[in-house]
Amino acid sequence: MVESGTVGETLRRLRIASGHSLSAFAEIIRYDKGYLSKIETGQRRPSLAVLQRADAALKTGGTLVAHIGHQGRAARRLPKQRPPADVAASNSTGRAGLPELVDRLAARGIARQGGSIEVAPDRTSHRRLAATAQALSQDLRALCQQVNATTCAGLVEPWALTLAASVAGCPDETCELLEPAFAYADLAGWMAQESSSEAVDDWIELSAVLAECLGSADAVAHTWIRQAETALYRCDAAQVLSDAGSARAAAGPGAGVLVSRITAQGAACAGDHDAYAVAVDQMRATTDRPVVIGRFRLGSTSITDLLGATIGWCEVDLHRPDQAIQFLEQTVATLAPTSVRMRGLFAARLSTAYARIGERRQAVEVGRQAVAHARRTGSGTTRVQLRAVSHELRRWRRDSLVQQFLAEAAALT
Numbered sequence: 001m002v003e004s005g006t007v008g009e010t011l012r013r014l015r016i017a018s019g020h021s022l023s024a025f026a027e028i029i030r031y032d033k034g035y036l037s038k039i040e041t042g043q044r045r046p047s048l049a050v051l052q053r054a055d056a057a058l059k060t061g062g063t064l065v066a067h068i069g070h071q072g073r074a075a076r077r078l079p080k081q082r083p084p085a086d087v088a089a090s091n092s093t094g095r096a097g098l099p100e101l102v103d104r105l106a107a108r109g110i111a112r113q114g115g116s117i118e119v120a121p122d123r124t125s126h127r128r129l130a131a132t133a134q135a136l137s138q139d140l141r142a143l144c145q146q147v148n149a150t151t152c153a154g155l156v157e158p159w160a161l162t163l164a165a166s167v168a169g170c171p172d173e174t175c176e177l178l179e180p181a182f183a184y185a186d187l188a189g190w191m192a193q194e195s196s197s198e199a200v201d202d203w204i205e206l207s208a209v210l211a212e213c214l215g216s217a218d219a220v221a222h223t224w225i226r227q228a229e230t231a232l233y234r235c236d237a238a239q240v241l242s243d244a245g246s247a248r249a250a251a252g253p254g255a256g257v258l259v260s261r262i263t264a265q266g267a268a269c270a271g272d273h274d275a276y277a278v279a280v281d282q283m284r285a286t287t288d289r290p291v292v293i294g295r296f297r298l299g300s301t302s303i304t305d306l307l308g309a310t311i312g313w314c315e316v317d318l319h320r321p322d323q324a325i326q327f328l329e330q331t332v333a334t335l336a337p338t339s340v341r342m343r344g345l346f347a348a349r350l351s352t353a354y355a356r357i358g359e360r361r362q363a364v365e366v367g368r369q370a371v372a373h374a375r376r377t378g379s380g381t382t383r384v385q386l387r388a389v390s391h392e393l394r395r396w397r398r399d400s401l402v403q404q405f406l407a408e409a410a411a412l413t
Contacts, residue, residue, distance in 0.1 A: 007051065007067040012040040014058050029053040052237060056271030056319050065237055065270050095213055098168035101206045102161050105199060117158060120166040126177050133163060133180035134295050141187060145302065145341045148378040149194035156191055160184035164206060167213070179294035182210040182219055186226065186298060193230055194341070196380035200230055217252030219293050221259060224250060228262045232269065233381050240266030241275075257286040261310045268314035276314055283307050302339035303331065309346065316349050321356040328353060332366075341382075344373025348385030355392035363393060364405045371408050383412060 015025050022040075026033040031050055038044035051064040058064075106117055120129045136159075144152040163181035170177065189203035204227050211219035228243035244263040251259050264279035284307065291298040303309045312327030328350040335343050351367035354360075367389045374382040386409045396402045 006042055007046060007064060008040045008042045010067065011036075011046075011051075011054055011064060014060060014063070015040075015054075018058050025054075025057070028057050052235060052269060052271060052317070053319075054271075056317065059271070059273060061272045061274065062237065062270035095168050095170075095209075097209055098164055098206075101202065101209065102165045102168065105157070105202050105206065106161055117161045117165055119162070119169050120177070121169075126166065126170065126175070129163070129166065130176050130180050133159065133177075133184065137180070137183060137187075137296055141301070142338065144187065144191060144194075145339050146377070148376070149191050149380070150378055153188065153191040153195055153197065156184060156188045160188040160203075160206075164210065167210070178210060178214050179296055182207060182214055182216075182293060183296035183298065185210055186222065189226055193226075193233070194377070194379050194381060196383075204230070214293070216293055217250055218254040218291050221247040221251035221255040222291055222293075222298055225255070225258055225262050228266065232262070232265055233384050235269060237266055237270035240269060254289065254291050257283055257289070257306065258291060260286060261306060264310055264314050265317075268317040271318065273318060276318065280307070280311060280314075283310065300342065302335055302342045304334050305331065312346075313349055316353050316356075319356070321353040324353040325350065325357070340373050341377045341379055344370045344377060344379055344382040345385060347373065348382050348389055351389045352385065352392055355389060360393060360396045360399065360402060363389065364401050367393070367405055368408065371405075371412055374412055386412065 015022070020028065022037060023033055026036050029050070031053070035044065036050075039046045039050070046064075051067070054060075055062050055064045102117070120126050140152075140156060140159075144156070160181070163177050163184055167175050167177050167181045185203060185207040189200060189207055191197075192200040192203045204223060207226065208220070208223045211223050224243050224247035228240045228247065231239035231243060240262065244259060244266050247255070247259045247262065260279050260282040264276050264283065267273075267275035267279055300306075308327045309331040312324050312331055315321070315324035315327065328346060332343060332346050332350055335346065337343075347366050347370035351363045351370060354363035354366060367386065370382060370386060370389070373379070374386065390406055390409045393402050393406065397406065
């Protein structure tokens, strides 16, 4: 619930009610006292990040973040989804928007990357294209864990657009290229997210249209989860929870654990301890199985304990670093050496947790591993996490090792 008054007035009222002086509270949430004073008096507009930290520290359940809601969000939203049961009867209508989406994405530079788009003209060509796409799919996903995101995008995008364009031109009511087209559009969306591409919303929209054509509840839910993830890396907790709610409304049994995972992350980001606990309990009660769309597996194949990885991630946002470290150390230790992208992301979260308990040497050691991984993969999501690490370590900026890390992270981010 949003309290009356400005966000600054609400922050001041809640801080005083909790018994914290301005100086003490500034130390708790690691923000400058003068900056917080200006927020409380209305002289400065607060960032989402400071409100999230304040909500977490004051255990408000997201009251401060609710003040700003969805303001300032410029990204285009997904097209409204039909209920999955209605989709099968509207496949031909759903395909109508594919040519425009393909043209829009191709205009963003696919030719400049050396790729090309060709339409498979007949059923025989469709079968060959589908078989080749299936054979390459897992190898491409594995490659995308290890090399630069922009490089991977250049490999994946021509495939995704060729498949989508072929689906648009398919005369049959059902098309065997739908499953690979959706899987490749989803993979292209992931790489667009990782490379911080402005095309990420278009790729998610393409995935949404293809999911609608498939008539798969899990495909529709996965598209909403992908969009929620883009909001998570912008620290837009309200949008994460909104998209997670849409995913839950659409999801079949296969995507249930992934919906609970992104819900837990959104709740933790908002500082809502109760909603986080409910989502984690839902994860425990749901069978952890991969999301499979026909012959294609979606989501991470790197994490062996999704529940533990989720708890470790969320405990950082809930400012319980000791608990976070326990789970994140296990997550990083069990990731395969080839899962470079995931290793970088979770190492950065672990580094933040170490810094928060004052273990700056361990924070620097693990943080430098994250920098090395991010340098190799070009991961935009890891760069976001490294900025958080740098923020935590700046209180020791006179330490030579910390100085070196801050310089390396700054050069990357």
